[in-house]
Every structure is written in structure tokens, then in C-alpha cells.
Amino acid sequence: DADVTQTPRNRITKTGKRIMLECSQTKGHDRMYWYRQDPGLGLRLIYYSFDVKDINKGEISDGYSVSRQAQAKFSLSLESAIPNQTALYFCATSGFDGSGADTQYFGPGTRLTVL
């Protein structure tokens, strides 16, 4: 979805390196999320933010940190990458639609490989 952009789209790095994944959205939503996707495990929530001053841990936050720089920007950092953080990472944003549901919109994903 062009309304949610993620950079980079692909990244290969080495164990121990610091990595930052960036997300921007133009939907004007307050809520943003970071998920990790692994085969057979679905999408698991890493961190979420319901507004600029609100940051919450998700199911699997260990080894990750986030920064909400503005309403439109939410970045995910791996302070010291390890091989089992190799995965597909998705950013999402959500807002209440006409039906009254808080619908999530996903970015195209970042494929991260840690060697």
C-alpha cells in the first residue's frame, strides 16, 4: 500500500551490527505498529504506538527498540542483530474507518537477513 512506505526493502547485515528499519505513513493515522513474519508463525507484534508519546511492547519485543519521531514516522531498531532475527518485517498503521472498526493498513515489508 503506497500510503505506508518502508525502507529499506531488503537488507543483509552481520551479527552484532545495529540496524534501523524506517516506516512512514500518509494516512494521517495516530496508531502505528511493527510486526515480524516468520513461516508458519503468522505475524507477531513487536511494538505498537497509539500516539507520538505512547509506546508499548508487543508479544516479542526483546532485542528490539522503537522510536516514534512524528505522527507519520515509526522506526524499529535492532541494537545488536542476531541470526534468529532474520525475518520479514512489516509496519502498519490504523485508524477508525466508516464502519467503526480500527482497520490496519500494512506497508510492503522489509526482508532482513542477519548472517
Next chain:
Amino acid sequence: GENVEQHPSTLSVQEGDSAVIKCTYSDSASNYFPWYKQELGKGPQLIIDIRSNVGEKKDQRIAVTLNKTAKHFSLHITETQPEDSAVYFCAASYNQGGKLIFGQGTELSVKP
């Protein structure tokens, strides 16, 4: 916390047949159940959702049913087409959306 189980993990059907994907959830407080379709190389996209005050919802060839007593919900795709081939995820939330717990995904393959 909430847990969502999704079955089957893979599903292969012939073009024109129907496909059914099932999910169960653990938290009886959950009240919002979206379904997402993920095509190769793309992020998940919402295709249909249902809230707990409704038992069934349809949108053209897709429908979702919800059984709150049994804590089951299902996605039904009729008259499948090759472009329906994708990975489908169910999810559950107790706050009309927002923080979602996802199922493990179903890889649907529609053979011409």
C-alpha cells in the same frame, strides 16, 4: 492473552471450487475479526472483517461467519479463481481493532 489458531496451513483447490479457512480464538472478550490476504512480495491487505454483534458477512465471492459460543470464525471463498492464490491470515482483537493477534496463515493455491 489472546491466542488464534488457523487451519489448514495449506489448501489446494481447483478453479471454480469453494475454499474454507477456519480460525479459533481463546479470549471471549474479542469482538473484531478481520481477514487479510497477502500476495507474494506484498504486505497483507484487509479483505473482509466481522464484528461480534454479527453472525455472517458477505462481499461478492467472499464471506465470513462467526460462532461466538464456540469461538470459531471462518472465511469462505466461492467460485475460486487463480488470482485468489495467496496467503490468508485471520486475526482477532478485543477493541474493535487496533492491536491484533494473528493466526498462523493459510497458503491457498487455486489450480486452473
